[in-house]
Amino acid sequence: MKAYSKIYFPLIIGAACALGIFIGSVLDFPDTSEGIFTANAKKEKLNRLIDYIDYEYVDDVNTDSIVDVTVNSILENLDPHSVYIPKQKYDAVSENMKGDFVGIGISFYTLEDTIAVIKPIPNGPSEKVGIKAGDRILYADGIELAQKTIDTDSLSSLLKGKKNTTVKLKIKRNGSEKLLDFTVKRGTIPIKSVDAAYMLNEKLGYIKINRFAESTYKEFEKAIESLITQGATELALDLRDNGGGYLDQAVKIADEFLTQDKLIVFTKNKAGKINKTFSTKKGKFKNTKVFVFINENSASASEIVAGALQDNDIGTIVGRRSYGKGLVQREMNLGDGSAVRLTVARYYTPTGRSIQKPYDHGDNKKYFEEYLSRYRNGELQSKDSISVNDSLKYTTPKGKIVYGGGGIIPDVFVAKDTDYEKESLNYMLKGGIMDRFIFNILEKDRNYYNSLTQKEFNTQQIVSDQIVEDYINYLNEFNFDFKTKNYRYLLRKYLKASMAEQLFGTNAAQKIISQDDKMIQKVLSLD
Incomplete structure (x- = not known):
C-alpha cells in the first residue's frame, strides 16, 4: 500500500514516455512547467x-501488451513505489482503497462446485x-453458478453491479427440499479497514487498522466513540502489518491525538515546494496516553x-522498526x-526526518527483500542490532533522539517471535485453509452454532480435541509439514x-487471537 492523494488527471503519462503519444496540453499539475508533454524527437521515435x-x-x-511492458520497464527504473495499474486490475485496486463496493453483501467460498455463503454482511x-x-x-438471473461452468470474474460481475439494480437468486438451503427464490437489490457494501475495537482493561481501548482507505477515518471515529462510551480514556492503536494508503486519512487520525497547531507532516516535491499539515482543534484523545504498535x-x-x-513527544511507539x-x-x-501511481514528493516527519529506506534505481528486488537483511543482522530480536546513521539524528522538542534514513524506530522494542511453526499457524489463519475447514464444521450443526451468544461462545470450549485432530488430518491432505505436538493449544x-469470525465478525476473532499477544502484554505492563 502507498500513501498518496487520490487526484485524477486526464493524462497518459506512462504511454507518452514509452510510446510518444501526443498528450493534451491542459493538465492540472501545479508544479509542471508549460510544454512538458509536447512532442519531441525521442517520443516521435517510439511512436x-x-x-x-x-x-x-x-x-x-x-x-497493447508492448505498451504495458514498456510502461512497467520505465517505472521500474524510477523508484520501487511508482507502479502501473493495468485496466483489468484497476477496478479491484480502486475498490480496495475506496473502502466500499456495490454488490449483494455476502462473503462466500466456491465449495464443492457451488457458491457457499460464509456469512451475509450485517445489515447488507x-x-x-x-x-x-x-x-x-x-x-x-437464471445463470448456473457451478464452479465448472463460470469463472471468478464472471461470477463477480453477476453478483456486483450498479447500485439499486436487482439480481434474482436461486438458493439451496439445508433442510429445504425446494430451491428458495430471492430477489436482492444491490447496495453499497463497506470494506472494513478497522479490524477490531475493544477494551483491554477498564481504561485502555484498543483499535486495529489494516490499511488507510477512504473510509478509514470514519470507521476510526465510530470505533473511538464506542470505546469512550465503554470508559476508554487511553488508547492502543495497532498499525502492525498496515501497508499504508491515503495520506489524508493518516493525517486525520494523527490529529486526534495532537493539540492544535502541531506539525503532523510535510511534503517536498521536485521543485522544492513544501506543503505543511498542522493539527486542528478537533480530536477526542488529545493530551491522553496513547500507544502505537508498529512492525x-x-x-x-x-x-x-x-x-x-x-x-511531537506524544504517546509511546511500541514494536519493531517500521518498513521505511x-x-x-x-x-x-x-x-x-x-492508471499509474507516480511518486511526486517525499514526506518528512515533524522534526524534518525522511524515513524512506535507501533504494537503487532499477533494483526493486533488493529493496523489497530488505526484510531478509533485518532477519540476518538480528534486529528483529534486538533493538541494539538496528543500524542507525548519526548524520540523520534529530531531536524532538523534549530532547528525545530520533533517526531518519529507514523507518520509525520504536520507543519500546518488542522482539519478533521467530518460531517457524507459530508463523505457519498465522499463515494458515490468513490463507483460508483453516476458514474452509471451520466452515465445514459449522455446516454440520448450523442450528446449534447459530443459537450461541457471543458470551456463551467465549466461555465454552467450543473447539473439542476431536475438532483439533480432524484439522490435523485435514492438513495432511495438503501435505502441510506442520509439527503439531507442541502447538495444539x-x-x-x-x-x-x-x-x-464466521459467526460474530472480525472483532470477536481478534479478541481471541490477541489473548497472548506480546505487544499487548507489554503495553498492559507499561500502562
Whole structure:
C-alpha cells in the first residue's frame, strides 16, 4: 500500500514516455512547467516504432501488451513505489482503497462446485432479504453458478453491479427440499479497514487498522466513540502489518491525538515546494496516553501517524522498526482505463526526518527483500542490532533522539517471535485453509452454532480435541509439514478465532487471537 492523494488527471503519462503519444496540453499539475508533454524527437521515435510494428511487422502483435511492458520497464527504473495499474486490475485496486463496493453483501467460498455463503454482511442487502450462512447460491438471473461452468470474474460481475439494480437468486438451503427464490437489490457494501475495537482493561481501548482507505477515518471515529462510551480514556492503536494508503486519512487520525497547531507532516516535491499539515482543534484523545504498535510491515501512512506522534513527544511507539516508505504517490489516469501511481514528493516527519529506506534505481528486488537483511543482522530480536546513521539524528522538542534514513524506530522494542511453526499457524489463519475447514464444521450443526451468544461462545470450549485432530488430518491432505505436538493449544485458539469470525465478525476473532499477544502484554505492563 502507498500513501498518496487520490487526484485524477486526464493524462497518459506512462504511454507518452514509452510510446510518444501526443498528450493534451491542459493538465492540472501545479508544479509542471508549460510544454512538458509536447512532442519531441525521442517520443516521435517510439511512436513510429509502434506504428511500424502495427502496420508493417510480418506477424500480428498485441501492441497493447508492448505498451504495458514498456510502461512497467520505465517505472521500474524510477523508484520501487511508482507502479502501473493495468485496466483489468484497476477496478479491484480502486475498490480496495475506496473502502466500499456495490454488490449483494455476502462473503462466500466456491465449495464443492457451488457458491457457499460464509456469512451475509450485517445489515447488507442479502441479510435483509433473509439469506443465511451456509446457503448455496445455484443460479443468478437464471445463470448456473457451478464452479465448472463460470469463472471468478464472471461470477463477480453477476453478483456486483450498479447500485439499486436487482439480481434474482436461486438458493439451496439445508433442510429445504425446494430451491428458495430471492430477489436482492444491490447496495453499497463497506470494506472494513478497522479490524477490531475493544477494551483491554477498564481504561485502555484498543483499535486495529489494516490499511488507510477512504473510509478509514470514519470507521476510526465510530470505533473511538464506542470505546469512550465503554470508559476508554487511553488508547492502543495497532498499525502492525498496515501497508499504508491515503495520506489524508493518516493525517486525520494523527490529529486526534495532537493539540492544535502541531506539525503532523510535510511534503517536498521536485521543485522544492513544501506543503505543511498542522493539527486542528478537533480530536477526542488529545493530551491522553496513547500507544502505537508498529512492525517491519507497517508502512507509509502508518509511519506518518507513528512519526507525527513520536516527533511531537506524544504517546509511546511500541514494536519493531517500521518498513521505511517516505514517498508520496499520486494516481493518474492513463485514458484507457489503466492508471499509474507516480511518486511526486517525499514526506518528512515533524522534526524534518525522511524515513524512506535507501533504494537503487532499477533494483526493486533488493529493496523489497530488505526484510531478509533485518532477519540476518538480528534486529528483529534486538533493538541494539538496528543500524542507525548519526548524520540523520534529530531531536524532538523534549530532547528525545530520533533517526531518519529507514523507518520509525520504536520507543519500546518488542522482539519478533521467530518460531517457524507459530508463523505457519498465522499463515494458515490468513490463507483460508483453516476458514474452509471451520466452515465445514459449522455446516454440520448450523442450528446449534447459530443459537450461541457471543458470551456463551467465549466461555465454552467450543473447539473439542476431536475438532483439533480432524484439522490435523485435514492438513495432511495438503501435505502441510506442520509439527503439531507442541502447538495444539495454538491450533485450538486459532480454530476458535476462525469460528468466531464466521459467526460474530472480525472483532470477536481478534479478541481471541490477541489473548497472548506480546505487544499487548507489554503495553498492559507499561500502562
